[in-house]
Amino acid sequence: MYLVFIKMKNQTTTSINNNRVAVVGSGIAGLSAAIRAAVAGAKVHVYEQNSYTGGKVTSFEKDGFRFDAGPSLFTLPYLVDDLFKLAGENPRDHFNYHSHDKVCNYFWRDGTRFSMYPQLDKNIEVISSNFSTMEASRVADYFSDAAKKYNLTSPYFLENSLHKLSTFMTLDVLKVLRAIPSLGLFSSLDEENKKYFKDPKLIQLFNRYATYNGSSPFLTPGIMQMITHLEHGLGTYLPRGGMHEISQSLTKLALKLGVEFHLGHKVEKLTSVQNKMVGVQANGIEHPCDTVFVNSDVKHAYSHLLPPEIKRPKKTLKQEPSSSALIFYWGIKGSFPELDLHNIFFSDDYQKEFDAIQHNGAFWEDPTVYVNITSKLEKTDAPIGHENWFVMINVPSNQGQAWDDIIPKVKKSILDRLNQELGIDIEPLIMTEELLDPRSIERKTSSVGGALYGTSSNDRMAAFFRHPNKKSSVHGLYFCGGSAHPGGGVPLCLLSAKIATDWWLENDE
């Protein structure tokens, strides 16, 4: 095999000719791995069990409404742009996005309504007028500490492998070691937030960021404060055409690079000989290959795909799944000026809500409700005079709960809450409805239990137990996606594919 390896400005550019790469799954990380491998010169085949690409990043249309089925919040758009640039394309010719002048609307039952913005000055002003000037003065410190946590640790925890010595062989690692006492590693996010804020509503608002990776604020470590920096420091966006444009534009790019997609092809088995990957079996047919990037859930891969002689990573496979969700997609007659792109209706007791998710495997009867309305920005997502509501609550992963009994109760509780907040009976305005629950998420993506983000970060060691991006004992076996390092969410999945393919480019010969 011909291999050229050039390391420039921390970016690996390699060309591997004749390497036959199989990618299992076309989630956002699978697409990214396929593009990176194709740019490096490999012959890439993507096997996807569904009839569409994108995994959780997909959409559907019903009765004139368009809905993004999965993610609604888009951060770090440069990670998508990087893939176009790597392929020698101008990202703006293929993929564009809105930035928005409001981060989120928040609603509490006592009538408090409050919005956050991408500008610090404006947030200080609105917090002063809704809470107190003392609380407002802490906001600047909070955001600056979140930025510090993010900037110090992301090169180690997000952008590189935690399982390679080279990640830690930099002088900057000393800065991180010195900062450990202030990183919030030994307190929960809730405890960390209480160091900054006194008002329970502000604590709840900043606790919510734990859900961005499917965790509980009462268990996830305080370092997760860094997630606020993604939203407030680096900005939130909505792709033009909706979230599914991320997966669709990347699919088009992959096709342009010669990647072959085998849709409707469920991989049943990965074959290795003497600890070297040699093929994938899909729809009963064996396809020879030299390298496999597994984009499916790690637990699914070990339970169903990998040969039994490959050693199981026990601690990793025992990790708790992230939370899942119940989502109602409602086409709504009318328009609601008090709602924006992102809206949160907080529960009265966040601790009880997360205890129920965590310990009872149940939903809390007063759940926090998230309403996302892309038609606020993308006018064609709903007919004139209508809105497309994506209405979501967090629930535990599927452990065999009686979802068919739970779902009508959840729907009633959501409707009661929205009726009260918006002062109107919502149910008659629902023109069309679809539902996604942990079972259907699992069925459509093979994510065990319908977990949204792979494994949770409810343990301070979670990052270290997440599956590495390379299986060190097997030649040519790599992992990318939400259940592998560095974890779930669109940006981290894109990073996981970069780490996995960089590793492949450095190692294979």
Ligand SMILES: Cc1cc2nc3c(=O)[nH]c(=O)nc-3n(C[C@H](O)[C@H](O)[C@H](O)COP(=O)(O)OP(=O)(O)OC[C@H]3O[C@@H](n4cnc5c(N)ncnc54)[C@H](O)[C@@H]3O)c2cc1C
């Ligand atoms: C409702 C919801 C809301 C979310 N909100 C956000 C958000 O606002 N922001 C954010 O950043 N993230 C969000 N996420 C999480 C985000 O969508 C995921 O972390 C990310 O998209 C996962 O990508 P992935 O690469 O791990 O692959 P997945 O999307 O999990 O896809 C895996 C793919 O592999 C295929 N596959 C699996 N096994 C096989 C097999 N044996 N053979 C062939 N194909 C196989 C599946 O069919 C699937 O297409 C949300 C997710 C959901 C469901």
